[in-house]
Amino acid sequence: MDAKVIWKNKMSFDGSADSGFSVPLGTVLDVGGDNDGFRPMELIAVGIAGCTAMDVISILQKKHQEVTSFEVRVHAERATEHPKVFTHLTIEYVIGGKNLLKDAVERAVELSGTKYCSAQAMFKKVAPMDLKITYLE
Numbered sequence: 001m002d003a004k005v006i007w008k009n010k011m012s013f014d015g016s017a018d019s020g021f022s023v024p025l026g027t028v029l030d031v032g033g034d035n036d037g038f039r040p041m042e043l044i045a046v047g048i049a050g051c052t053a054m055d056v057i058s059i060l061q062k063k064h065q066e067v068t069s070f071e072v073r074v075h076a077e078r079a080t081e082h083p084k085v086f087t088h089l090t091i092e093y094v095i096g097g098k099n100l101l102k103d104a105v106e107r108a109v110e111l112s113g114t115k116y117c118s119a120q121a122m123f124k125k126v127a128p129m130d131l132k133i134t135y136l137e
C-alpha cells in the first residue's frame with residue numbers, strides 16, 4: 001500500500017492512497033492551521049474503528065444476524081508530552097438489531113480483535129486496549 005500527503009498551504013494537506021480517495025488534513029489555528037481537516041491522529045483512530053467495524057459487520061452478516069444499527073467508537077488517550085502517542089484505547093461497539101445473538105456479536109468482536117483487524121493487532125503491541133459492547137434496545 002502507498003499513501004501520500006500533498007501540501008496545499010499553511011498547515012493544510014490533502015492525503016490520498018491507492019484507493020484513489022482523498023481526505024483533507026489540517027490543524028488548529030493556534031499552530032498555524034486553518035482548522036480545515038482531520039488531524040493525523042484522528043485518522044489513525046478512525047482507521048482502527050473502520051478496520052474492526054468492517055470485520056465485525058462482515059462476520060455478523062455471515063452469521064445471518066439482523067443488524068439494524070452499528071457504530072464503532074474509539075476513545076484514545078494520549079500522552080501529554082511529545083510525541084503525543086496513544087497511551088490507552090477503548091473501542092466500543094454500539095449495536096442494534098432484531099433477535100441478535102449476544103454470543104454471535106461477542107464472537108465477531110473477538111475474531112476481529114484476535115484474527116482479522118490488522119490495525120487492532122498493531123496497536124495492541126504499543127498501547128493497552130479495552131473492548132466494550134453496548135446493545136441498543
